[in-house]
Amino acid sequence: MKVLMPYFKRYHVDVTIAMLSVIVLVFATLWQPRLLQVVMTAIIKDDQQTVFREGILLLGLAVLGIIGGVVNTIYSARVALGVATDLRSDLYAKIQFFAYADVEKFSASNLVVRMTNDVNQVQQIVMAGFQQITRIPLLFLGAFILAIVTMPEQWWVIIVMMAIILLATWIAVQHMTKYFAETQQDIENVNTVTRENLMGIRVVKSFVQEPNEIKKFSHASDQLTAVTAKIGYWFSILMPIFFLTANLAVGMAVYLVGQNITTHPSYLAAITSFISYLMQILYAVINGGFLMTFASRAVISIGRISEVLETQPSMTYVASETESPLAGDISFDHVTFTYPGDDQPTLKDVSFNVAAGAMLGIVGATGSGKTTLAQLIARLYDPDSGQVKIGGVDVRQIPEKALRATVAYVLQRSTLFSGTISGNLKQVRPDAQASHMRWAANVAQASEFIERLPQTYDAPVEERSQNFSGGQKQRLAITRGVIADPEILILDDATSALDARSEKLVQEAMDRDLTSTTTVVIAEKIASIIRADQILVLDGGRISGSGTHQQLLQTNDIYQAIYQTQKAREEGVK
Numbered sequence: 001m002k003v004l005m006p007y008f009k010r011y012h013v014d015v016t017i018a019m020l021s022v023i024v025l026v027f028a029t030l031w032q033p034r035l036l037q038v039v040m041t042a043i044i045k046d047d048q049q050t051v052f053r054e055g056i057l058l059l060g061l062a063v064l065g066i067i068g069g070v071v072n073t074i075y076s077a078r079v080a081l082g083v084a085t086d087l088r089s090d091l092y093a094k095i096q097f098f099a100y101a102d103v104e105k106f107s108a109s110n111l112v113v114r115m116t117n118d119v120n121q122v123q124q125i126v127m128a129g130f131q132q133i134t135r136i137p138l139l140f141l142g143a144f145i146l147a148i149v150t151m152p153e154q155w156w157v158i159i160v161m162m163a164i165i166l167l168a169t170w171i172a173v174q175h176m177t178k179y180f181a182e183t184q185q186d187i188e189n190v191n192t193v194t195r196e197n198l199m200g201i202r203v204v205k206s207f208v209q210e211p212n213e214i215k216k217f218s219h220a221s222d223q224l225t226a227v228t229a230k231i232g233y234w235f236s237i238l239m240p241i242f243f244l245t246a247n248l249a250v251g252m253a254v255y256l257v258g259q260n261i262t263t264h265p266s267y268l269a270a271i272t273s274f275i276s277y278l279m280q281i282l283y284a285v286i287n288g289g290f291l292m293t294f295a296s297r298a299v300i301s302i303g304r305i306s307e308v309l310e311t312q313p314s315m316t317y318v319a320s321e322t323e324s325p326l327a328g329d330i331s332f333d334h335v336t337f338t339y340p341g342d343d344q345p346t347l348k349d350v351s352f353n354v355a356a357g358a359m360l361g362i363v364g365a366t367g368s369g370k371t372t373l374a375q376l377i378a379r380l381y382d383p384d385s386g387q388v389k390i391g392g393v394d395v396r397q398i399p400e401k402a403l404r405a406t407v408a409y410v411l412q413r414s415t416l417f418s419g420t421i422s423g424n425l426k427q428v429r430p431d432a433q434a435s436h437m438r439w440a441a442n443v444a445q446a447s448e449f450i451e452r453l454p455q456t457y458d459a460p461v462e463e464r465s466q467n468f469s470g471g472q473k474q475r476l477a478i479t480r481g482v483i484a485d486p487e488i489l490i491l492d493d494a495t496s497a498l499d500a501r502s503e504k505l506v507q508e509a510m511d512r513d514l515t516s517t518t519t520v521v522i523a524e525k526i527a528s529i530i531r532a533d534q535i536l537v538l539d540g541g542r543i544s545g546s547g548t549h550q551q552l553l554q555t556n557d558i559y560q561a562i563y564q565t566q567k568a569r570e571e572g573v574k
């Protein structure tokens, strides 16, 4: 709960009004049975004047109660909504500053559940809390005292009723708490299965995986159903216990008092008032029980939210707002890197230098560490040992904005954000004019298809850019990488979906227009890096060879083997 305190403080006026309106509501609720008793006694005595006067008062009290209730609901909702909105924004902002490794540690679907489901749980408990938290103890205490004042000899009926109800609630809460934690995990599993299915829907369809996917989903969904049913089971036995106990208490009170009603007619009014108080006590205890179960569920959600808010990003940047890019030379000095959780390093003792404006090609078998190496240049991870330098400066000493201004990283499957083409380009270069967009799109060989779209650069980009083909997406991603004219441009298999002619045109345009940019090209095809000033051959995370195409053909067995295989394949095709 400590984590919520600063949020409540922001809404202190709404919190105060919510709490004060509860006092009005409880006062009206508690006083009504007393007045009713007076009215009934007056009816029995046929005292019309008192009936009229107290009746009006009773009506006024009921209206006051309604006003108190409405005001309380409005202000509780304002606090709950405000706190939930602020929590969501803070979580989102926090995640933006997470290192890539932190996002991977939590997983994307886990973070989505924390931002949606867990925040909803908090919203519900805050709403219920401000409606009930002062109302329950006040109502309970007030009704208890007034019930005893009304019929002092019946005090033990109330104690027995409460003891049974509290015991039942306590047992149910003990059982339900562990199921609440399981529910959140199961919701997450359902989300993960659904997300993976929808994102990979083409694979699912082309491999006729629908039956398997349905089975996988049913399994995750059945687990969620089973846990939710267990919670429902405890709720379902709790409610009848509450009402049975209350009815028994009422029956007992009526039985004990009923025998004396003929001799004391005023007991009729008193028993009516007593039963009302019993019901109010019951209401307070039931709602207290619900609040406890809600709270135990919300405590788990609050814990999950705090975990995100309190996570210190595993990577920090030097505090500086400088955006000036550095020079484009890159150097790796005995760099070793292990992914979090792995026991073997993925990159081992990697050293090389690339001059600013040069082209570096990286080849190697799948899984040899090419992407990992590129990620260290963009500082998505830090090495375990050794140094990665850009413009002669250790990347750990470069301010974040300066690093992003220096390095642009284009992936094979880059994410374009939904919106428009120009919106995506302006994310990288906010001041981008039409001329800049055209220039970048020309380099990426994208202008030809963009300019055929009815809205050209303002054409919509749908969710997951599904309104563009694989090759078009790659061209758009390269356009975005190029538009800020970065000092270092990393193309990680970024032209894999382009035909040979288009790829050649991109290469020629880059050679012509990005003369001072250092390009790092990771490619499966030797043809993509054949003209590089330097090529690194990676093998099992180590550099097995380095040089130009001609040099490597003479000196490196792995490079020769890759080249011969690809040449043979091309000749086979011809």
Ligand SMILES: Nc1ncnc2c1ncn2[C@@H]1O[C@H](COP(=O)(O)OP(=O)(O)OP(=O)(O)O)[C@@H](O)[C@H]1O
Pocket (backbone or CB within 6 Å): 104, 339, 340, 342, 346, 364, 365, 366, 367, 368, 369, 370, 371, 372, 373
């Ligand atoms: N986020 C990660 N966490 C743990 N291990 C990872 C992670 N990403 C990659 N790896 C592992 O690191 C190794 C190198 O992966 P990397 O993606 O760098 O290879 P690559 O040479 O780019 O492969 P490909 O040509 O198939 O893209 C692989 O064994 C891979 O399983």
